[in-house]
Amino acid sequence: MANTQSMIFTIYGDYIRHYGNKIWIGSLIRVLKEFGHNEQSVRVAVSRMVKQGWIQSEKRGNKSYYFLTPRGEARMEEAARRIFKLKAHEWDGKWRMLMYTIPEEKRQIRDELRKELLWSGFGSFSNGCWISPNDLEKEVKMLIEKYDISEYVDFFISDYKGPKQDRVLVEKSWPLEEIEGKYEEFISTYSKRYIVHQSAMASGQMTDAECFVERANLVHEYRKFLFTDPGLPKELLPSMWNGDHAALLFAQYYKLLAEPASRFFEEVFSEDNDMRRKDKSYDAADHPYIVN
Numbered sequence: 683m684a685n686t687q688s689m690i691f692t693i694y695g696d697y698i699r700h701y702g703n704k705i706w707i708g709s710l711i712r713v714l715k716e717f718g719h720n721e722q723s724v725r726v727a728v729s730r731m732v733k734q735g736w737i738q739s740e741k742r743g744n745k746s747y748y749f750l751t752p753r754g755e756a757r758m759e760e761a762a763r764r765i766f767k768l769k770a771h772e773w774d775g776k777w778r779m780l781m782y783t784i785p786e787e788k789r790q791i792r793d794e795l796r797k798e799l800l801w802s803g804f805g806s807f808s809n810g811c812w813i814s815p816n817d818l819e820k821e822v823k824m825l826i827e828k829y830d831i832s833e834y835v836d837f838f839i840s841d842y843k844g845p846k847q848d849r850v851l852v853e854k855s856w857p858l859e860e861i862e863g864k865y866e867e868f869i870s871t872y873s874k875r876y877i878v879h880q881s882a883m884a885s886g887q888m889t890d891a892e893c894f895v896e897r898a899n900l901v902h903e904y905r906k907f908l909f910t911d912p913g914l915p916k917e918l919l920p921s922m923w924n925g926d927h928a929a930l931l932f933a934q935y936y937k938l939l940a941e942p943a944s945r946f947f948e949e950v951f952s953e954d955n956d957m958r959r960k961d962k963s964y965d966a967a968d969h970p971y972i973v974n
Contacts, residue, residue, distance in 0.1 A: 686719045687727040692902045694737075694750060695758045697947050704740075704749035706954045713950055716895050745954070760821075764913055765905060768929045773815055773915030777842055777851070780804065780812045780822060782835040791829050798825055803912035805855025813855055815848075815915055852918050861911050865924035868907075869931055872900065876935045883938070890946035897939035904932050 693713060698705050711724045728748060731737045736754040740747050750758060780799070784792040796806075802821045804812040819839075826832050842848055852858065879896060882888045888896075911925055919925070 685727075686714065686723045687730060689714060689717055689719065689898070689902060690724070690727055690731065691736075692898055692905060694754070695761055695905075696898065696901050697944070697951075699750060699755070699758055701948075701951055701955070703755070704747050704955070705951070707746045707748060709950055709954050710748070713947065716891055717898070747955075756824075761905065761908060764908055765901070766933070767913070768933060769926060770914065770916035770919055770923065773917045774817070775841070776815070777840050778804075778814045778816070778818055778822070779807075779838040779840055780835060781838075782810055782831065784831060784834045788831075788834075791831065795825060795829055795831070801909060803914075805852075805912060807851065807855045813851065814912065815918060816913060849918060852914065856912055856914070858920070861907075862920075862924045864907070864910060865928045868903070868928050869924065872903075872935060873931055876931065876938065879935075880938060883942075888942070890942040890949075893939045893942035894944075894946040897936060897943040900932070900935055900939070904928075 690710070693710070707725070707728065710728070711721050714724050728737070732739060732748075735751055736757070737748045738751050740749070782792075782795070784795070799812050802814075802818055802825075803816055804814045804818070807813045819837075822837055826835060826837075842851060875896075879888065879893075883893070907925075907928075916923075
């Protein structure tokens, strides 16, 4: 079972942000109960997320509502763009290089920065030197401001002049074979589940709540690739990249479960939250972030 905080992130990213970005704690507890999380674990996780700066709270009468901070919203938007992208993008031929020498007394900041760089898709080229072929200037600027480390870092946009090929830089900085192996596991597991659930839904054997749980678990599992797959452009990937096949399977499976899953969420949400604030661009059956 996924830990409570991680699943709350998934529910915010896939549902709550499309419904006004705000939810009553009671509704959140009700939703998380479907995954086996109890009230205490939800309240502890929510409290931790507030301290970490991902969400904020507001009181209405005797009820507490929680909504994403601007930082939380930005993270959800970035994650959605990457999760629902079906194909690798084209490369502009440039390498982004971030170099830093953060002193030992700021080790915690250095460790946090490494995690953020990995999440954004940077690869560790050498000690204190991170590279990416992707346009990540905005993300780098945000990280420099967030950790107040401008005096310790240098950022370059450069051309690689050899003597090796660009693909060698990729092999040195990212474990592509390992990532492909994880995609193979995902495809093997979820292609079977897709067929089973397609059959069960066609014969009316799955409830809306079960579809909701399956879709959230699907997103939650696929979301893990944000921490391992740097989202490299197609010019730097193998010709038969498993990530493309996994993305297509994910999109089809997501769409299969979308309508009943969203129906269940709306039933819970409508009782104690403002349904009028639903994001009008959000169509559960055709997610706006599924892009070619």
